[in-house]
Amino acid sequence: xxxxxxxxxxxxxxxxxxxxxxxxxxxxxxxxxxxxxxxxxxxxxxxxxxxxxxxxxxxxxxxxxxxxxxxxxxxxxxxxxxxxxxxxxxxxxxxxxxxxxxxxxxxxxxxxxxxxxxxxxxxxxxxxxxxxxxxxxxxxxxxxxxxxxxxxxxxxxxxxxxxxxxxxxxxxxxxxxxxxxxxxxxxxxxxxxxxxxxxxxxxxxxxxxxxxxxxxxxxxxxxxxxxxxxxxxxxxxxxxxxxxxxxxxxxxxxx
Numbered sequence: 645x646x647x648x649x650x651x652x653x654x655x656x657x658x659x660x661x662x663x664x665x666x667x668x669x670x671x672x673x674x675x676x677x678x679x680x681x682x683x684x685x686x687x688x689x690x691x692x693x694x695x696x697x698x699x700x701x702x703x704x705x706x707x708x709x710x711x712x713x714x715x716x717x718x719x720x721x722x723x724x725x726x727x728x729x730x731x732x733x734x735x736x737x738x739x740x741x742x743x744x745x746x747x748x749x750x751x752x753x754x755x756x757x758x759x760x761x762x763x764x765x766x767x768x769x770x771x772x773x774x775x776x777x778x779x780x781x782x783x784x785x786x787x788x789x790x791x792x793x794x795x796x797x798x799x800x801x802x803x804x805x806x807x808x809x810x811x812x813x814x815x816x817x818x819x820x821x822x823x824x825x826x827x828x829x830x831x832x833x834x835x836x837x838x839x840x841x842x843x844x845x846x847x848x849x850x851x852x853x854x855x856x857x858x859x860x861x862x863x864x865x866x867x868x869x870x871x872x873x874x875x876x877x878x879x880x881x882x883x884x885x886x887x888x889x890x891x892x893x894x895x896x897x898x899x
Contacts, residue, residue: 646688646711648818654684655715655829656822662687664707666694668714669771669785676716676773676781685716686822709791710802711814715784715825719772721833722779727772728875729837731756732844733828734768734784739847740828741820742766742788747807753849754868754877755890758788762897763801765789786821790814799897845870850895858894 650656665671668687675681691707722730735756742758743750751759758766769785789795789802790812803812831840845851851868857879858864866881876887 646690646814646818648686648688648815648822650819650822650826652684652822652826654682655717655826656684656686656819658682658685660685660687662689664691664693665689667692667785668712669769669783670694672714672716672783672785673771676783681716681781683716683718684822684826686818687714687716688712688818706792706794709789711786711788711790711817711821713786713818713821715786715822717782717784717829719779719782720775722782724774724777724779726837726873727779728755728871728873729832729840730772730782731768731770731875732837732840733832734770734786734825736840736843736847737824737828738766738768738786738788738821740824740843741817742803744820744824745812745817746810747803749806750847751849752844752847753895754871755875757849759849760801760803760806762799763806764797764799765801765803765806784825788817788821790817856896858896859888859892863896 646661648656648659668689671687689712692712719730735752738758739750739752749761753759756768757764766788771783773780791804792802793805828840854865854867856863856865864881866879868877868879870878872878872887876889877893879886
């Protein structure tokens, strides 16, 4: 059973816990479709039978060992053309929650994966709805591997594996995530996007490093220089600036 009491004004004040579900994002969508929801509602579960990740992947998670949550937000304050600012705010929030817990060697891998020691321990999936010419609602899916120790994906890991000396608690991590999320949403509402971007770039995995990537044409060497306003990855390759969407480029690792 997951029970949280974050020190927030609205994020996490309404809590729905399900022992098991297909996907917390799907449950959040059902809540939005069926009735008026409370801004900041959090759905938590011990187990997802069909958890979703980026690129249409399945989120791999063992029963009761990880943090699986979705947050429903009213996001009319976000400009449609600046949706990626919300992704930045969420990624920073998860990063700061774990950093506050004492986790070291953290980074944010574009667009919003959480890495420790070049291994993925957290993922974020944001689903936005558009009403007319404005943003309507957003479902923020967050998965953090905490105690799981076995993964089929060699690039996946957990907090326990990467930081074994820290006694991790799912409830506290969830509370801290809600608290930092509310804080960074306030920055976003106040137009402090430069502050959010600075925190994002300061912790962006492999920024300004020469490394190999896989694209449709083959293997490419390039250097990440930033992210565009609409969320494309910016690279310099062969003295040319290039831009890629999430399904158009893949990081390559030596190990």
